[in-house]
Amino acid sequence: MGFGLLLLGYLTMLGIMPTSFVYSTYTMAIPIIGGGIMLAAFRKLQAYDLYFKAAKYVCIGYISVLVVLTPFEIIYYQNMPIVYMYVAKIVRSAVLLLFHHYLLFAIHSLAKTIDNPKIKRASKRNLYVTYFYFVFSIVATLPVFGIYTIHLQLFSLILGIVYYFLILVNLFSCYMRITTE
Numbered sequence: 001m002g003f004g005l006l007l008l009g010y011l012t013m014l015g016i017m018p019t020s021f022v023y024s025t026y027t028m029a030i031p032i033i034g035g036g037i038m039l040a041a042f043r044k045l046q047a048y049d050l051y052f053k054a055a056k057y058v059c060i061g062y063i064s065v066l067v068v069l070t071p072f073e074i075i076y077y078q079n080m081p082i083v084y085m086y087v088a089k090i091v092r093s094a095v096l097l098l099f100h101h102y103l104l105f106a107i108h109s110l111a112k113t114i115d116n117p118k119i120k121r122a123s124k125r126n127l128y129v130t131y132f133y134f135v136f137s138i139v140a141t142l143p144v145f146g147i148y149t150i151h152l153q154l155f156s157l158i159l160g161i162v163y164y165f166l167i168l169v170n171l172f173s174c175y176m177r178i179t180t181e
Contacts (some may be wrong), residue, residue: 002044003175009038010171013062014096014164035063049113051106058099065095090138097134100167104130107174119173126166133163 013034042056069088104127111120136159140152 002041003171003178005037005041007171007175009034009041013038031066032063035059049106049110051102051109055099055102055106058102062095062099065092086141089141093134093138100130107170110178114178116177119177122170122173126170129163129166133159
């Protein structure tokens with residue numbers, strides 16, 4: 001069905017903390033390879049739900065954002081204006097949030113179609129946790145909080161790990177439950 005490829009691609013493309021991770025010259029290829037794996041999965045899954053097709057196009061957009069923004073961050077990391085780093089993080093986070101929205105909504109829609117309430121609830125919960133994480137991670141990087149910024153960033157890191165593993169569990173449960181139905 002494609003959920004195995006989707007799980008493998010998600011692990012490869014996003015790593016553990018995609019919004020705070022600055023890629024080096026060699027590791028930039030890893031998310032692009034993961035994106036290719038996810039595109040193959042979306043190609044198979046788009047026959048089952050329209051939102052998988054939308055997620056495929058947003059995945060292409062995310063890969064494009066990585067290809068465009070990351071070389072500047074690698075080459076000019078030491079001399080990069082702080083405003084560019086904030087804007088790059090916001091753009092990357094916005095596209096990644098849109099990607100997660102369509103991915104989790106596609107899983108929710110497919111689970112509703114095959115009447116699997118457990119996966120449907122999990123994908124809806126993960127969608128809300130993902131929204132909260134991305135908004136909070138962007139707010140936590142703003143320098144307006146003074147001495148509390150480090151605490152907010154630590155909480156953002158913990159929340160990011162939680163959202164990442166919740167989505168991995170959701171994808172694995174799709175692989176185990178939806179694929180067999």
